Amino acid sequence: MTAPPAVQTLIDFSLVKLDEIVDAVGALDDATANAVPAVPGANSPYALLTHCLGMMRRWSSTVNLGVTVPRDRDAEFSAAGPVADLIVRAAEVRRAFLDDLAATDWAAPPVAPATGYGPWSQTTFGVLLHVFEELCQHLGHLEITLDLLRAGDPEP
Numbered sequence: 001m002t003a004p005p006a007v008q009t010l011i012d013f014s015l016v017k018l019d020e021i022v023d024a025v026g027a028l029d030d031a032t033a034n035a036v037p038a039v040p041g042a043n044s045p046y047a048l049l050t051h052c053l054g055m056m057r058r059w060s061s062t063v064n065l066g067v068t069v070p071r072d073r074d075a076e077f078s079a080a081g082p083v084a085d086l087i088v089r090a091a092e093v094r095r096a097f098l099d100d101l102a103a104t105d106w107a108a109p110p111v112a113p114a115t116g117y118g119p120w121s122q123t124t125f126g127v128l129l130h131v132f133e134e135l136c137q138h139l140g141h142l143e144i145t146l147d148l149l150r151a152g153d154p155e156p
Contacts, residue, residue, distance in 0.1 A: 037148035060100035066111030
């Protein structure tokens with residue numbers, strides 16, 4: 001299915017933000033990617049990218065298409081591992097996300113709408129806009145995390 005022009009623009013912007021997150025984490029060594037700034041409640045760059053990947057598929061597949069993608073949101077924030085493996089996973093999720101969007105009926109409501117959210121969650125475009133919002137938020141979160149890691153010693 002071809003996305004309407006406004007939807008395609010939002011898809012393009014979303015991919016730019018995802019790629020910026022992936023590039024930033026991909027430029028790190030394993031120790032830095034898995035480090036957590038010495039700030040209560042902070043997350044590692046690795047965990048932030050892991051969370052973004054889970055978030056994207058939840059909304060694009062589980063919500064918009066009704067195809068459940070297993071996810072443990074809490075575990076995303078404690079995820080750790082080799083950067084190279086995460087970058088491979090990010091490429092796989094990016095492709096799956098694009099496949100989800102190609103299968104989305106932009107004129108129909110989400111197949112499995114999320115509850116507890118605003119009216120935006122009742123449209124497939126609103127769901128995609130939310131993904132973009134989250135990617136932008138977590139890109140900023142990642143940039144601050146990297147600033148903190150560069151400025152001081154992370155927690156072990």
